[in-house]
Amino acid sequence: MSEQKSWTLKSIAKELGISNATVSNAFNRPDQLSKKRREEILESCQKLGYSGPNKAAQSLRKGQSNIVALVLPDSVEYMISDPVASDFVKGVSSVLEKSNVNLLLFSGASENINAVSDFVDGFICYGSPRNPNLVEQLRTTAKKVVTADFDIDRKASVGIDNEQAAYDISKLAIKSKNDDIAILGLRLLDSNLTCRVYELPDDEGTPSIAHKRLAGYQKAIKEHGAELRNDRIWNIPKSSHEVALIAAREALTSTPRPNVILCMSDLIALAVLQEICAMGLNVPNDIRVVGFDGIDEASRSTPPLTTVHQNSEEKGNMAAELFINRATNAVVIPYHIEIGHTVNSN
Known part of the structure; x- marks a missing residue:
C-alpha cells in the first residue's frame, strides 16, 4: 500500500478497495458490519494512519457538534479563580456531561465569537462580557x-432578583437613620480603577447587576431615613482580595468612619473584615458588614459573614437545562440570606 500524508474517507476507501459507506460504518455504525470485517478495516486504517472521518466536517454536515461555548464576563484566568464563577461552571458542566455535551470556556475579553461559532451548538453567557462587542454578537x-x-432580549435567561436581595441584606445591616453607610461596589463603573463614585453613568437598556444591587441598597437606606453621602460609594473593578483591600482601607480611614459597610461580593466583605480586625475594631459592635454571594469562605470567616447566598451552582444547572431544552423563558431562581455574626441580631 502506498504512503499518503493526509487521508480522507474517500481516499482511504479507494486505497482499501471498499465503498465510502463501508468505511463510515466501520467507525460510526458497527452494527452494519460483522465484527471480523469491522476489525479488519479498522486495523488497515490504523496501519495507514487514518483515525476516522473528520469530526469537524461531520459536525458541519449534521449542524450539531455537541459542544457549548460558555462565555465568561472576563478572562478565563481571572474567572476560574473566582469561587462564584467556579460554582456556576460546575453547575453547567454537571448537566451538560449527563447529555454528552462538551463545554468550551470562552473569554469575555475576546474580540469575536465568530472564532468558535462554526464549531459550537450555541452559547451560555455568564454575566455581561467585558468586551461590549460580544454582547451585540x-x-x-x-x-x-x-x-x-x-x-x-434572547428570552432564555436565568438569574436572581439582585435588587430585592440587596434590599433584604441591607435591612439587616442598617439599624437607624443615624447610621453612616459605605457601599463597596463591584464594577459600578467601566473602569479598572479602584475609586470613589461621585456620579454614575446613565444606564442604557437593562441595568447591570451592580446597579440593581445599588438600587436595592438605596431603597433600604431611604426607608430607614438614613443618608448616603456622595463620597461613600466605591468602585472596585474586580472581586479580588488585593483590590478590595484598597477600597476597604480608604473607607475605614474616612472621617467620620462608617459603621455600616455594604459589600457587593463576599471577597470584598472578607477583605473589609480583615482590615477591621487589623485596626483593632469589633464586628458588629463598631462596624456592621454584609456581603453578597454565599461562598464557602464566608461561613468560615471570623466572625462568620452575613451574606446573600445566590445558589450559583443551581444557576449553572438551570442555564444548561434551558440550553438543552431549547427553552425561551426567563427563570428567576431563589436566593436566601445566610445569617452570620457581622450584624447585630436585634
Whole structure:
C-alpha cells in the first residue's frame, strides 16, 4: 500500500478497495458490519494512519457538534479563580456531561465569537462580557444563546432578583437613620480603577447587576431615613482580595468612619473584615458588614459573614437545562440570606 500524508474517507476507501459507506460504518455504525470485517478495516486504517472521518466536517454536515461555548464576563484566568464563577461552571458542566455535551470556556475579553461559532451548538453567557462587542454578537447570532445574570432580549435567561436581595441584606445591616453607610461596589463603573463614585453613568437598556444591587441598597437606606453621602460609594473593578483591600482601607480611614459597610461580593466583605480586625475594631459592635454571594469562605470567616447566598451552582444547572431544552423563558431562581455574626441580631 502506498504512503499518503493526509487521508480522507474517500481516499482511504479507494486505497482499501471498499465503498465510502463501508468505511463510515466501520467507525460510526458497527452494527452494519460483522465484527471480523469491522476489525479488519479498522486495523488497515490504523496501519495507514487514518483515525476516522473528520469530526469537524461531520459536525458541519449534521449542524450539531455537541459542544457549548460558555462565555465568561472576563478572562478565563481571572474567572476560574473566582469561587462564584467556579460554582456556576460546575453547575453547567454537571448537566451538560449527563447529555454528552462538551463545554468550551470562552473569554469575555475576546474580540469575536465568530472564532468558535462554526464549531459550537450555541452559547451560555455568564454575566455581561467585558468586551461590549460580544454582547451585540450574542444578540444577533443565529445560534442558541442562554444568558445568566444579564439579559440581551434572547428570552432564555436565568438569574436572581439582585435588587430585592440587596434590599433584604441591607435591612439587616442598617439599624437607624443615624447610621453612616459605605457601599463597596463591584464594577459600578467601566473602569479598572479602584475609586470613589461621585456620579454614575446613565444606564442604557437593562441595568447591570451592580446597579440593581445599588438600587436595592438605596431603597433600604431611604426607608430607614438614613443618608448616603456622595463620597461613600466605591468602585472596585474586580472581586479580588488585593483590590478590595484598597477600597476597604480608604473607607475605614474616612472621617467620620462608617459603621455600616455594604459589600457587593463576599471577597470584598472578607477583605473589609480583615482590615477591621487589623485596626483593632469589633464586628458588629463598631462596624456592621454584609456581603453578597454565599461562598464557602464566608461561613468560615471570623466572625462568620452575613451574606446573600445566590445558589450559583443551581444557576449553572438551570442555564444548561434551558440550553438543552431549547427553552425561551426567563427563570428567576431563589436566593436566601445566610445569617452570620457581622450584624447585630436585634
